[in-house]
Amino acid sequence: MGTVVSFSLREAERATDGAPSGSDAAARVAAEAALERAAAKLRWVDDVFSTWKPQSPVSRLRRGEIELDAAPPEVAEVLELCRRVKDATDGWFDPWSMPGGLDPTGLVKGWAAEQALDEIKKAGVPAALINAGGDIAAYGRPAPGQPWRIGIRHPLAEDRLLLMVELDGPGAIATSGTYERGEHLIDPHTGAPARGLLSATVVGLDLAFADALATALFVSGGALLERISRLAGYHGFTVSGDGIVRATRGLPVALKLAA
Amino acid sequence: MNRSPVVIAATVAGLALALGFRPQAATTTTANTAALTTGNANVSGAQTVVGSDQALAGGLGDIQVKVTAANGRIVSVGMAKMNLHGPQSQQISSSVIPQLEQQTMAANGGPIHGVSGATYTSKAYATSLQAALSQLKGGSNAALATGNGNGSVLQPQGGGESD
Numbered sequence: 001m002g003t004v005v006s007f008s009l010r011e012a013e014r015a016t017d018g019a020p021s022g023s024d025a026a027a028r029v030a031a032e033a034a035l036e037r038a039a040a041k042l043r044w045v046d047d048v049f050s051t052w053k054p055q056s057p058v059s060r061l062r063r064g065e066i067e068l069d070a071a072p073p074e075v076a077e078v079l080e081l082c083r084r085v086k087d088a089t090d091g092w093f094d095p096w097s098m099p100g101g102l103d104p105t106g107l108v109k110g111w112a113a114e115q116a117l118d119e120i121k122k123a124g125v126p127a128a129l130i131n132a133g134g135d136i137a138a139y140g141r142p143a144p145g146q147p148w149r150i151g152i153r154h155p156l157a158e159d160r161l162l163l164m165v166e167l168d169g170p171g172a173i174a175t176s177g178t179y180e181r182g183e184h185l186i187d188p189h190t191g192a193p194a195r196g197l198l199s200a201t202v203v204g205l206d207l208a209f210a211d212a213l214a215t216a217l218f219v220s221g222g223a224l225l226e227r228i229s230r231l232a233g234y235h236g237f238t239v240s241g242d243g244i245v246r247a248t249r250g251l252p253v254a255l256k257l258a259a
Numbered sequence: 260m261n262r263s264p265v266v267i268a269a270t271v272a273g274l275a276l277a278l279g280f281r282p283q284a285a286t287t288t289t290a291n292t293a294a295l296t297t298g299n300a301n302v303s304g305a306q307t308v309v310g311s312d313q314a315l316a317g318g319l320g321d322i323q324v325k326v327t328a329a330n331g332r333i334v335s336v337g338m339a340k341m342n343l344h345g346p347q348s349q350q351i352s353s354s355v356i357p358q359l360e361q362q363t364m365a366a367n368g369g370p371i372h373g374v375s376g377a378t379y380t381s382k383a384y385a386t387s388l389q390a391a392l393s394q395l396k397g398g399s400n401a402a403l404a405t406g407n408g409n410g411s412v413l414q415p416q417g418g419g420e421s422d
Contacts, residue, residue: 008372129372131374131375134375136375138372142372148372149372150374150375151374151375153376161374165375174375175375
């Protein structure tokens with residue numbers, strides 16, 4: 001099934017209380033059309049970037065059948081983002097060092113979600129949130145004066161929350177872990193599955209980066225926390241196998257909880 | 260007038276997103292036009308069904324998926340049960356985590372708009388989710404049945420899993 005993607009959209013403000021007006025209906029129609037475009041974009045990204053579809057441009061690139069300039073320009077765009085994250089993480093995120101060949105998947109999901117959310121934003125929806133299989137991006141506020149409230153799942157219990165993060169305006173949250181699917185995150189330095197952490201979460205401005213950084217933070221066993229703390233606009237925390245939570249200073253949630 | 264600030268939601272089920280499954284052609288989008296409070300069970304007229312208990316690959320444990328629907332649309336998808344076997348389950352209990360949870364609950368006055376966690380892509384999850392959807396379809400939820408009409412939408416189609 002892949003994953004489940006859900007959207008939450010805030011409706012445009014009504015001029016007055018009362019029955020829906022014609023402009024409300026028009027905004028609704030525009031929002032629903034934007035949702036369709038967002039879903040279509042997600043499917044398109046999957047068609048282009050899937051490493052499991054043999055004929056996807058990325059699969060053909062992996063096999064050396066085509067050069068980068070023969071793929072849609074978005075592939076080069078994504079690889080450039082990957083290169084920046086690789087540099088920023090001392091190679092802990094490295095799509096070029098995966099056992100099966102080039103694999104930008106660790107960044108693509110977050111990037112795709114940002115692209116989909118952008119379709120909603122362009123349609124004039126005042127605030128929206130996308131949750132792509134547990135990776136979240138949002139802009140605006142769910143209601144006047146209210147932040148988006150995002151629970152971070154307990155790594156060992158689906159029905160329990162570990163922390164709450166509030167996003168006031170645009171922001172993103174990504175979590176990497178092996179609790180859902182066993183050991184599948186690869187340490188690019190060794191080519192072996194990463195061990196040591198239960199989960200790693202990154203909060204930041206952009207979900208493409210947050211997604212890739214969360215993957216890198218996880219496979220680093222937490223060593224990247226210090227580096228992430230020095231990236232402007234990004235925070236992170238890890239949960240280790242012995243249940244210890246380590247976080248960058250200034251993580252929004254830590255401040256909220258201490259209050 | 261009180262009204263829900265977030266009034267449109269949609270769920271796109273069956274997307275592979277380069278995660279390792281080939282998507283079905285019948286992937287559907289459910290555009291939710293029902294007024295709802297996001298992400299919890301406080302939705303008026305909400306119906307929650309629980310899917311079948313599924314074992315995770317490799318003896319890791321077992322899970323059960325729950326789906327909440329209101330006005331014929333899916334409101335939330337989550338886990339009714341998740342038992343993970345292994346030493347970390349014991350280790351975690353004596354840790355910092357319970358303390359944080361307590362603080363979170365104390366701070367948790369308002370609605371939750373989303374939950375971040377590792378990707379839900381296990382085959383067990385898909386199978387249990389599908390079982391839950393089938394229950395909804397069996398009921399009076401015509402719109403839901405239409406929006407997710409293809410029962411095989413959520414079935415993985417081979418291949419492995421990556422992130």
